[in-house]
Amino acid sequence: xxxxxxCLGLLSLGPRSGYEIKQMFEGPLSDFxxxxxxxxxxxxxxxxxxxxxSCKQLSQSKKPDKKVYTITKKGKDLxxxxxxxxxxxxxxxxxxxxxxxxxxxxxxxxxxxxxxETLDTVLNERTLFLRQKLEQFKYDGPVPSDLQxxxxxxxxxxxxxxxxxxxxxxxxxxxxxxxxLN
Amino acid sequence: xxxxxxCLGLLSLGPRSGYEIKQMFEGPLSDFxxxxxxxxxxxxxxxxxxxxxSCKQLSQSKKPDKKVYTITKKGKDLxxxxxxxxxxxxxxxxxxxxxxxxxxxxxxxxxxxxxxETLDTVLNERTLFLRQKLEQFKYDGPVPSDLQxxxxxxxxxxxxxxxxxxxxxxxxxxxxxxxxLN
DNA sequence: GATTATATATATCAACCTGATATAGATACC
DNA sequence: GGTATCTATATCAGGTTGATATATATAATC
Numbered sequence: 001x002x003x004x005x006x007c008l009g010l011l012s013l014g015p016r017s018g019y020e021i022k023q024m025f026e027g028p029l030s031d032f033x034x035x036x037x038x039x040x041x042x043x044x045x046x047x048x049x050x051x052x053x054s055c056k057q058l059s060q061s062k063k064p065d066k067k068v069y070t071i072t073k074k075g076k077d078l079x080x081x082x083x084x085x086x087x088x089x090x091x092x093x094x095x096x097x098x099x100x101x102x103x104x105x106x107x108x109x110x111x112x113x114x115x116x117e118t119l120d121t122v123l124n125e126r127t128l129f130l131r132q133k134l135e136q137f138k139y140d141g142p143v144p145s146d147l148q149x150x151x152x153x154x155x156x157x158x159x160x161x162x163x164x165x166x167x168x169x170x171x172x173x174x175x176x177x178x179x180x181l182n
Numbered sequence: 183x184x185x186x187x188x189c190l191g192l193l194s195l196g197p198r199s200g201y202e203i204k205q206m207f208e209g210p211l212s213d214f215x216x217x218x219x220x221x222x223x224x225x226x227x228x229x230x231x232x233x234x235x236s237c238k239q240l241s242q243s244k245k246p247d248k249k250v251y252t253i254t255k256k257g258k259d260l261x262x263x264x265x266x267x268x269x270x271x272x273x274x275x276x277x278x279x280x281x282x283x284x285x286x287x288x289x290x291x292x293x294x295x296x297x298x299e300t301l302d303t304v305l306n307e308r309t310l311f312l313r314q315k316l317e318q319f320k321y322d323g324p325v326p327s328d329l330q331x332x333x334x335x336x337x338x339x340x341x342x343x344x345x346x347x348x349x350x351x352x353x354x355x356x357x358x359x360x361x362x363l364n
Numbered sequence: 365g366a367t368t369a370t371a372t373a374t375a376t377c378a379a380c381c382t383g384a385t386a387t388a389g390a391t392a393c394c
Numbered sequence: 395g396g397t398a399t400c401t402a403t404a405t406c407a408g409g410t411t412g413a414t415a416t417a418t419a420t421a422a423t424c
Binding site: 084 | 188191215262266273274284285287288289292294297337340341348351352355362
């Protein structure tokens with residue numbers, strides 16, 4: 001997804017600074033996508049130059065100033081056009097489309113070169129890690145206000161449910177079939 | 183995973199040219215990782231300079247010459263060391279670790295900006311796409327000789343089984359819950 | 365038999381992105 | 395008082411991708 005469209009999409013959930021956009025990527029979005037500061041800040045500047053977002057400088061007591069960006073009508077139109085135009089390309093990506101880049105699967109691919117003991121540890125820790133992830137996705141308590149906008153989206157509920165299902169069936173498979181790696 | 187380790191790992195399954203390594207990434211490995219020619223060729227040159235692989239120039243009738251690389255003892259040792267050293271880092275990556283980069287999930291996140299009709303089409307095509315992927319992973323017939331080495335690995339059977347399970351439960355979830363996106 | 369498309373094979377490079385680093389004010393802790 | 399951490403913006407070296415170039419050979423199309 002184009003970084004422009006992505007930033008506009010996140011700003012469509014409410015006005016935000018670059019720092020806060022980064023926090024969304026490090027929170028609930030981290031499993032699906034990420035952008036670095038080196039991309040976010042220049043993108044926001046470009047979007048502002050081209051009037052897709054407006055910017056207000058806020059001086060805060062007790063914290064450094066921040067630049068809060070708000071999506072404009074022109075920006076919303078661009079975002080919708082881009083989503084529509086690229087939708088068909090995104091159908092074939094991710095979750096066994098073309099973007100997984102799983103280093104863990106690569107490690108398993110070469111499992112025969114690991115000592116049995118190491119392989120056992122790896123599989124045990126992977127199980128623990130996935131159980132933690134599962135708890136994260138299932139967690140339904142309060143979240144920092146920055147992330148509440150995301151939490152409120154119907155689509156986020158759908159995606160969290162899907163993620164939960166996938167992790168559960170993956171854990172199940174691992175427990176039943178890990179013996180086959182020896 | 184370091185590109186060096188990855189190339190050495192693939193060469194450990196048998197001697198290969200850079201072009202053939204790329205073909206592995208475009209075949210069964212494409213769902214988990216990929217490297218471009220711009221990375222593969224320089225990596226092989228570097229590995230050769232440092233004696234981790236040896237190289238034979240083959241002139242073929244009916245095809246251009248190719249450079250076939252073979253992993254050396256020194257190369258196998260390096261690969262094993264690297265796998266062991268980095269194993270713990272790979273536990274937390276991929277399949278709801280930190281590397282998915284799913285553009286499809288992002289598209290769903292902004293589903294409310296798509297016309298209902300487009301969203302329906304997107305979900306239908308996604309279902310078709312995943313069913314095709316499922317057939318690919320389940321396919322057990324003959325494969326091009328380049329890819330037979332991969333097919334023979336026990337670990338590949340494990341990973342194919344896991345992928346099959348994940349796609350099946352994902353499809354199931356989508357069919358049951360797609361109404362929640364409206 | 366001429367042209368076009370496609371496959372094998374290697375190589376390079378501009379454009380882009382990340383991860384690291386720099387800067388800076390403020391709070392918290394010991 | 396020193397140090398660590400959080401908020402906040404910004405820049406940049408280094409690395410990767412996707413596109414492009416080059417070359418040979420086969421197959422298809424016209």
